[in-house]
Amino acid sequence: MASRKTSQPKRESGDKYSVLLPTYNERENLPLIVWLLVKYFGESGYNYEIVVIDDGSPDGTQEVAQQLQKIYGEDKILLRPRAKKLGLGTAYIHGIKHATGNFVIIMDADLSHHPKFIPEFIEKQKEGDYDLVSGTRYQGNGGVYGWDLRRKLISRGANFVTQVLLRPGASDLTGSFRLYKKAVLESLVERCVSKGYVFQMEMIVRARQLNYTIGEVPISFVDRVYGESKLGGNEIVSFVKGLITLFATT
Amino acid sequence: MTKLLEWLLGVSLVLSAWAVVSFDLLELSLPQTYREVAWPMPLYLLVTFGCYSLATVGYRVATFNDCDEASAELQGQIQEAKQDLRKKGLKI
Numbered sequence: 001m002a003s004r005k006t007s008q009p010k011r012e013s014g015d016k017y018s019v020l021l022p023t024y025n026e027r028e029n030l031p032l033i034v035w036l037l038v039k040y041f042g043e044s045g046y047n048y049e050i051v052v053i054d055d056g057s058p059d060g061t062q063e064v065a066q067q068l069q070k071i072y073g074e075d076k077i078l079l080r081p082r083a084k085k086l087g088l089g090t091a092y093i094h095g096i097k098h099a100t101g102n103f104v105i106i107m108d109a110d111l112s113h114h115p116k117f118i119p120e121f122i123e124k125q126k127e128g129d130y131d132l133v134s135g136t137r138y139q140g141n142g143g144v145y146g147w148d149l150r151r152k153l154i155s156r157g158a159n160f161v162t163q164v165l166l167r168p169g170a171s172d173l174t175g176s177f178r179l180y181k182k183a184v185l186e187s188l189v190e191r192c193v194s195k196g197y198v199f200q201m202e203m204i205v206r207a208r209q210l211n212y213t214i215g216e217v218p219i220s221f222v223d224r225v226y227g228e229s230k231l232g233g234n235e236i237v238s239f240v241k242g243l244i245t246l247f248a249t250t
Numbered sequence: 251m252t253k254l255l256e257w258l259l260g261v262s263l264v265l266s267a268w269a270v271v272s273f274d275l276l277e278l279s280l281p282q283t284y285r286e287v288a289w290p291m292p293l294y295l296l297v298t299f300g301c302y303s304l305a306t307v308g309y310r311v312a313t314f315n316d317c318d319e320a321s322a323e324l325q326g327q328i329q330e331a332k333q334d335l336r337k338k339g340l341k342i
C-alpha cells in the first residue's frame with residue numbers, strides 16, 4: 001500500500017509523540033478516543049504512545065483502560081493512574097514524568113478534541129520547528145459544535161478582552177489541544193501555578209514571555225457527547241480572577 | 251515589565267501628552283484650535299474603541315463556524331469504533 005511506504009521514513013525520524021489523556025469518569029469516551037488515536041497515528045505512521053492518567057474515577061474508567069491496554073499493547077497504552085482526583089494541572093505533571101516521547105500532545109479525553117488534527121499539528125511543528133503548536137477554534141476553518149449564541153458571545157468576548165490586555169501572540173488561550181516539545185512543556189509546567197482554564201491560558205502566556213515559538217492549527221471543537229464536564233461551576237469568576245492575576249504578574 | 255505596567259506606562263504617556271496640549275502646560279502658546287480639538291479627545295478615543303470592540307466581537311460571534319460536518323463525522327466514527335472495539339473483545 002502506498003501509505004505504508006510513505007509512512008516508513010516517519011518512523012525512522014526518531015521522533016516520538018506521547019499523548020497525555022487525563023481522565024475522570026470517561027468510561028464511555030476513553031475507548032473511542034483511543035480508537036481514533038490509534039487510527040490516525042496508524043494512518044500517518046508517526047511513532048506514538050498514549051498515557052492515560054486516571055484519577056480513581058468511580059465509574060470504572062481505569063478498568064476500561066486496562067482492557068484497552070490488552071487490546072493495543074503495553075508499549076502503546078501506558079496507564080499511570082492516581083488514587084484520587086487531584087486536578088488537571090498535576091495530572092499533566094504526573095503524565096510528563098512518564099512520557100517517553102520527545103514531543104507531548106495534550107488533549108481532552110471527552111472527544112471534543114479530534115485526533116484527526118494531530119497529523120496537522122505535527123506537520124505544522126516541523127514546518128517552523130515550533131516549540132509548541134496550539135489548536136485554535138477562532139481562526140480559519142476552526143469552530144465549535146453545539147454552542148448556543150450566549151456561549152459563543154461569552155467565548156468571543158472573553159477572548160477579545162484577553163487579547164487586548166495580554167497580547168499573547170496566540171488566538172486560542174483557553175483551549176487545551178496542544179503539542180509541545182517535551183522540554184518546553186516541562187519548563188512551562190514548572191512555572192505555571194493556575195488551575196482549570198486559567199492553567200491553559202497561563203501556559204501560553206508564559207510561553208510567549210519565555211520567547212518560545214508558537215504555531216497554530218484551526219480545529220473544530222465538538223461538545224462532549226458522553227459524560228459531563230468537570231470544570232464548570234463559577235467558570236467566569238475564576239476566568240476573570242485568572243486574567244487579572246496574569247495581567248498583573250506577567 | 252508586566253502587562254499591567256506596560257498599560258500604565260502607555261496610558262500615562264497619552265494622558266500627559268493630552269494634558270500638555272489641552273492645558274498648555276509647557277506654555278508653548280499653541281493655537282487655541284489645538285486645545286479645543288485635544289480637550290475631548292480621550293472621550294472620543296474611548297467611544298471609538300468601544301465601538302470597535304463591539305463591532306469586532308459581534309462580527310466574530312456571527313462568523314463563529316458551526317462545525318456540523320465535524321459532529322456528523324464524529325458520530326459516524328463513534329459507531330464504527332464501537333463495532334470494531336466489540337470485535338476486538340472490549341467489554342463495557
Ligand SMILES: Nc1nc2c(ncn2[C@@H]2O[C@H](COP(=O)(O)OP(=O)(O)O)[C@@H](O)[C@H]2O)c(=O)[nH]1
Pocket residue numbers: 021022023024025026053054055085086087088091107108109110112224228229230231232
Ligand atoms: N486525571 C484527571 N483528569 C481530569 C480531571 N478533571 C478533568 N479531567 C479530564 O480533563 C479533560 C477535560 O475536562 P472536562 O470536564 O471535559 O472540561 P471542559 O471540557 O473544560 O468542560 C477530560 O478528559 C476530563 O476527564 C482531574 O481532576 N483529574
Ligand SMILES: [Mg+2]
Pocket residue numbers: 108110112224229
Ligand atoms: Mg470537555
